Amino acid sequence: MLKGFQTIFVKELKELIRDPKILLGMLVIPLVLFPILGMVLGYAAETAQEQAEKATLLVVNNDGGNWSEVFIAFMNASMKTIVVSNLTPQQVLEQDLLKQNNSTQFIEIPAGFSANMTEHASGNQKIKATVNVYGVFQGSGVFSDIGASVTNVIVSKFNRYIAPDVVQITQSTIIKGEIQTGVDPATLSSLMMMQTIAIPVTVMIMLTYSMQIAATSVAMEKEEKTLETLLTVPVDRFAILMGKLASTIIVAGIASAAMMIGYNYMLGSITTQIPSELSVDLVKLGLMPTTFGYLLLGISLFMTLLSGLALAVIMSAFASDVRGATALVGYIYPIIFIPAMALMYLDINTLPMAIKALFFAIPYSQPIIASKAVVMGDYTTVIFGIIYVAIFTVVVMYAASRLFATEKILTAKLLFKGKMGKTVAETE
Amino acid sequence: MSLAVEVKSLVKQFGNIRALDGITFNIKEGEIFGLIGPNGAGKTTTLRIICTLILPTSGAVKVFGLDVVNQASEVRKVISYLPEEAGAYPNLSGWEYLEFMARFSKGSASEVKRTIEEAAAISGLGERLKDKTKTYSKGMKRRLLVARALMTRPKLAILDEPASGLDVLHAYHVREIIKRYVKEHGVTVLLSSHNMLEVEYLCDRVALVNKGKVVVEGEPQKLKAKFNSANLEEVFAKVVGYA
Ligand SMILES: Nc1ncnc2c1ncn2[C@@H]1O[C@H](COP(=O)(O)OP(=O)(O)OP(=O)(O)O)[C@@H](O)[C@H]1O
Ligand SMILES: [Mg+2]
Numbered sequence: 001m002l003k004g005f006q007t008i009f010v011k012e013l014k015e016l017i018r019d020p021k022i023l024l025g026m027l028v029i030p031l032v033l034f035p036i037l038g039m040v041l042g043y044a045a046e047t048a049q050e051q052a053e054k055a056t057l058l059v060v061n062n063d064g065g066n067w068s069e070v071f072i073a074f075m076n077a078s079m080k081t082i083v084v085s086n087l088t089p090q091q092v093l094e095q096d097l098l099k100q101n102n103s104t105q106f107i108e109i110p111a112g113f114s115a116n117m118t119e120h121a122s123g124n125q126k127i128k129a130t131v132n133v134y135g136v137f138q139g140s141g142v143f144s145d146i147g148a149s150v151t152n153v154i155v156s157k158f159n160r161y162i163a164p165d166v167v168q169i170t171q172s173t174i175i176k177g178e179i180q181t182g183v184d185p186a187t188l189s190s191l192m193m194m195q196t197i198a199i200p201v202t203v204m205i206m207l208t209y210s211m212q213i214a215a216t217s218v219a220m221e222k223e224e225k226t227l228e229t230l231l232t233v234p235v236d237r238f239a240i241l242m243g244k245l246a247s248t249i250i251v252a253g254i255a256s257a258a259m260m261i262g263y264n265y266m267l268g269s270i271t272t273q274i275p276s277e278l279s280v281d282l283v284k285l286g287l288m289p290t291t292f293g294y295l296l297l298g299i300s301l302f303m304t305l306l307s308g309l310a311l312a313v314i315m316s317a318f319a320s321d322v323r324g325a326t327a328l329v330g331y332i333y334p335i336i337f338i339p340a341m342a343l344m345y346l347d348i349n350t351l352p353m354a355i356k357a358l359f360f361a362i363p364y365s366q367p368i369i370a371s372k373a374v375v376m377g378d379y380t381t382v383i384f385g386i387i388y389v390a391i392f393t394v395v396v397m398y399a400a401s402r403l404f405a406t407e408k409i410l411t412a413k414l415l416f417k418g419k420m421g422k423t424v425a426e427t428e
Numbered sequence: 429m430s431l432a433v434e435v436k437s438l439v440k441q442f443g444n445i446r447a448l449d450g451i452t453f454n455i456k457e458g459e460i461f462g463l464i465g466p467n468g469a470g471k472t473t474t475l476r477i478i479c480t481l482i483l484p485t486s487g488a489v490k491v492f493g494l495d496v497v498n499q500a501s502e503v504r505k506v507i508s509y510l511p512e513e514a515g516a517y518p519n520l521s522g523w524e525y526l527e528f529m530a531r532f533s534k535g536s537a538s539e540v541k542r543t544i545e546e547a548a549a550i551s552g553l554g555e556r557l558k559d560k561t562k563t564y565s566k567g568m569k570r571r572l573l574v575a576r577a578l579m580t581r582p583k584l585a586i587l588d589e590p591a592s593g594l595d596v597l598h599a600y601h602v603r604e605i606i607k608r609y610v611k612e613h614g615v616t617v618l619l620s621s622h623n624m625l626e627v628e629y630l631c632d633r634v635a636l637v638n639k640g641k642v643v644v645e646g647e648p649q650k651l652k653a654k655f656n657s658a659n660l661e662e663v664f665a666k667v668v669g670y671a
Binding site for chain 1 (some may be wrong): 462480481501504505507508509510511513514516517518529532564573576
């Protein structure tokens, strides 16, 4: 046995186990975070499925023949369908029929459908009938195109009953009210997935990393034994706090700028990587943020980082050393991770009001919500989010100012004594 | 003569530990006053209350007539505190550290400059002031911090074991500076120490603290005479009852 190994091992173990903050962190994350995430994801898949099943399917019958009636009857057996006749897809959009029927997609049975079916049935296997599926691109959430796949499933079921591959589907996508013929919503969704995952992951990494750094700012003064001296010089204690915060604003600014550059580059390389035969051009389709969108996203990110950093600096004032401070800040991580991971799979707009409000109330999910909103051109949500985070940050800073600005900093900490351990000056 | 510090029935309770149990003493202006006593006697706790870092459980402290609890920010303008265990910012140079600290008490750039030049002289660190403080030895760091505490010429300097960690020569140097400062700039000094030789040499008056109480107080010469002892160590042993 390695000499001294056991002695060191036992001592390290004792120190770790006796630090309740570390132990709690080790238990809270896996035992609470994962079950919650599991619930969120299960719920997400469930609602998406339910919505797809509940959704009404609008059928535009431009054929009028017998086979079209058979086809509609078949569709109607598995989905609620509403039938309109003799409208071009453009007219469907113009008359706003989708919204009126609470639907996100429609099937057009083009003229000649029945004739082609009859041809095929009479032995001319080369002739196939076609239906045109038009789906509204919703932009976000891994499960958001389940609706489209339900139609596909029903059509292939129909084929199995009648004849293999008799009905072909052409997919088109409606993006921002315009029909993009031949663009499959599933292809688009998988392209947008990259963005759906990349933004939350980056936000999580940036927030946790910069909060760790900010958390050390006050704790470091304690560890290096400089805080006592600083607290006895004639300087406003609120100024100490604000000074530390201001330096983290610079960090937040640089980080946001770097992220926007990286994000732009990523989207740029997605568009160039798309095989040209798919003829999907995100820029042309309006699925890349505009300059204004980039700007808003950047501001949203900056404000969120700032609010996280402010909270971290303030929390670190309550820890006695760097290790304690980082452990304390770790308690915020589940609040960052749960919405970030949930929003990878969910479209915030499809969530029930309570969860939607909760996610919106967590400042750290704002850039993720914003990244989806700017792509869809929904600037109101983004601006509202920025204002909300700004207010949140001001409230946090105000709370800190109550604690630090007056001479009460010490008395306030004495009040915390039971909860937070010893006071700042007394901890050494 | 007016009083620089008035400490009256000071009590500090840390949970179950009664660190201070009714300490009372006064310091006159321009005096060097020493708190001496064994480990855990309550010296540091007393100094921390006087320098506004922690709040007393009961009792009152006035610094030049200012209450340390209700007028803490006023008190901070007239004092400087050298903690027993203190550090400097590891990634700043000695110069930068002194400048950083000087800016809090001095307004104009010329005043700041004069202050840090004075500190540089006190510290005796010379060219090494250009190096980051993390490269300093323990004694070098202490000299930097002593210089920091005296450079602003506070009305009251509170020094918790000023010469701890210093070799004989540097300890001597620091003592000379403290003495000179009191004479030249009318600074009042409150210090704590374990070194009876240092205390005898430096202090006009001392208070012997034991278990959170002042057991005896007076001028070193008079105490020695009163207890018929050759030095303060012996006085202390007799008072506390070891001899
Ligand atoms: N933050 C604290 N929490 C709990 N007890 C404390 C705290 N600070 C000091 N004490 C206790 O108060 C008593 C006095 O401590 P203090 O540091 O004032 O002694 P001291 O005279 O400075 O000793 P030394 O010569 O070792 O520096 C000791 O019993 C100590 O354990
Ligand atoms: Mg002490």
